Amino acid sequence: MAFSSYSFPPSTSLFPHANVVQRYLESYAEHFRLLAHIxxxxxxxxxxxxxxxxxxxxxxxxxxxxxxxxxxxxxYRIPRYPDTPGIAHWLSSGRALHSAWYRHPHNLGDTVLVVGAGPSGQDISSEMCTAARTVIHSVSGATNEDIGNLKKRGRVSRFYEDGRVMFADGTIEADINHCILATGYExxxxxxxxxxxxxxxxxxxxxxxxxxxxxxxxxxxxxxxxxxxxxxxxxxxxxxxxxxxxxxxxxxxxxxxxxxxxxxxxxxxxxxxxxxxxxxxxxxxxxxxxxxxxxxxxxxxxxxxxxxxxxxxxxxxxxxxxxxxxxxxxxxxxxGSEYGKVPDWEKEAYNNKDVLRKAWVMLEKSGEAEQWVKGVGEGGPYEWIDMMRKVVKWAQEQGIVVKETDKARL
Missing domain, CATH: 3.50.50.60 (FAD/NAD(P)-binding domain)
Incomplete structure (x- = not known):
């Protein structure tokens, strides 16, 4: 994800959080003396x-x-709202908001509905699972599936004023406290x-x-x-x-x-x-x-x-x-003469992105992630490449497999 002309700092997490990316961009602007032109x-x-x-x-x-x-x-500035019947009442009453305004998973109620299958919908539904008793993730074309406290459902066809929601297959979920619309931008x-x-x-x-x-x-x-x-x-x-x-x-x-x-x-x-x-x-x-x-x-x-x-x-x-x-x-x-062609390691990392992320989540939960990246990058960008390959090998040794149902939780 880095610019070719400027690496992330050594010891950066393999999947850096938003504040780290912001600091990287600010550092980039300072390094290349861009601030005077902004x-x-x-x-x-x-x-x-x-x-x-x-x-x-x-x-x-x-x-x-x-x-x-x-x-x-x-x-990613102008929210796109669906025209699903009943959504206007949920928005006006504060029961629903667009993902543009989402900040944290707390205090949104016991049962939260997340609409949308893009990166925001996946990230938010995963994070909501850590705070809400039940998370319902609406994804167009999905079949009903319950995984722990996460319920996968299809496209929403109607919002009712009493907190019920009907899905495309006729399934109804009741007592929904809040809805987050990860429905994209204009x-x-x-x-x-x-x-x-x-x-x-x-x-x-x-x-x-x-x-x-x-x-x-x-x-x-x-x-x-x-x-x-x-x-x-x-x-x-x-x-x-x-x-x-x-x-x-x-x-x-x-x-x-x-x-x-x-x-x-x-x-x-x-x-x-x-x-x-x-x-x-x-x-x-x-x-x-x-x-x-x-x-x-x-x-x-x-x-x-x-x-x-x-x-x-x-x-x-x-x-x-x-x-x-x-x-x-x-x-x-x-x-140099080689600049401009995407190196094979980028494609390799992209093909392994799901297993890399699942493995990294496990390493963060166990407290081992920091040790994995300590000092990585000090000797050049190829240290990151070697480290990613080691993470993939570790995941294989641990028997980590990424299923389609895992991707929403990652």
Whole structure:
């Protein structure tokens, strides 16, 4: 998960908690002297296109012209709420809240419902099991299963005012004290006007539209999931970073940033026709996988499966390989000729991520985890790789196996 240019500190836990990751990012900014260029407590209120420039207006009234704008406002800020019958009453009465506002598992009642199968839903349902008497985890398509104090149920079909909830198969759970909606977030760019990106689902493809669309699930069409394929302005003049989901975000963002710098410095390096063919090809592939519904395709557009994130990073570095030298000599000395290809150990670790996490949870509970990582990293990043392989071997020796039912609890 680390940037290639800056490691986590030695002795960091194999699965660091959020406060450790925050300290890592703050340390990164300090190390590379970025703080002087970061304006806190300042909102971008609008980004408009005028002639050959982008005019960026700030909340303090200042307006700055830029040749290149990179949109990095993230997509975990605007909660997405389901339209399930009865949910409005639960929200207005305080019986339900979105996972964006979840902070700890305490004092939420004896029986807690968690809706959603993404990372937040899995993490919260696991943590809730340590505090609530009964945790009900609603996952679309799941079959009913009880594992200790965790109940796996299917999609919620109705919320009743008396604390009951009905699921898709007709099962009803009663006396639910609280519901946490881990139902995702909306992609939003309130500072971009409709002439830059339209707030609606894109039309059916083919043909590829000439305008940019934000369905709230994805931005379409983007070359390489970054550059707008449209006719109003040069695609290399504005870029969207970090839209992908189910990826390790920092190394992906790093690769995307290099691609943006390359495209901006080498106008014409993007081949619009080839990029359009790639977008249409992905559209057809997703349509075969998830169906013809534009909503389903939009939901899946920026979602990567299995090893796709590593193939994607390799593709981006292939794209910039002809542009080495556009960055500082320090960077070029560091990256060397091998930089840009995802090393095999990353893929190895990703394939072992579930057993690694299950084993690490066990080591933390036994108090052994700290000893496992003590001093690891002082001699370089390969000490982490060796340690992870030792954890996998230890898990095999302990007979640790990860089942599908384990993943929600991890």
């Amino acid at each position: 304006h806190l407590n300042t909102t971008v209120t609008s980004v408009t296109r005028q002639s050959s420039n982008w005019n960026v207006t700030l909340s303090n009234g200042q307006i700055f012209p830029f040749d290149l704008v990179i949109i990095c406002n993230g997509h 992609v939003a760019f309130p500072f971009l006007s409709p002439d830059i990106v339209r707030a609606s689902a894109p039309p059916v493809v083919p043909p590829l539209p000439c305008e940019l669309y934000n369905s709230t699930y994805s931005v379409f069409p983007l070359a390489k999931h970054i550059f707008p394929l449209q006719s109003a302005f040069p695609p290399e003049s504005i870029a969207f970073l970090g839209l992908l989901v189910r990826v390790a975000p920092f190394p992906v963002a790093e690769a995307q940033a290099r691609a943006v710098l390359h495209a901006f410095a080498h106008t014409g390096s993007l081949d619009p026709m080839a990029e359009a063919v790639d977008v249409v090809t992905r559209y057809q592939e997703l349509k075969a996988q998830v169906g013809e519904s534009p909503d389903a395709i939009a939901k899946a557009w920026h979602r990567f499966e299995a090893m796709q994130q590593f193939e994607y990073r390799d593709m981006l570095y292939d794209f910039v390989s002809a542009g080495e030298g556009i960055l500082s000599p320090v960077w070029e000395r560091r990256v």
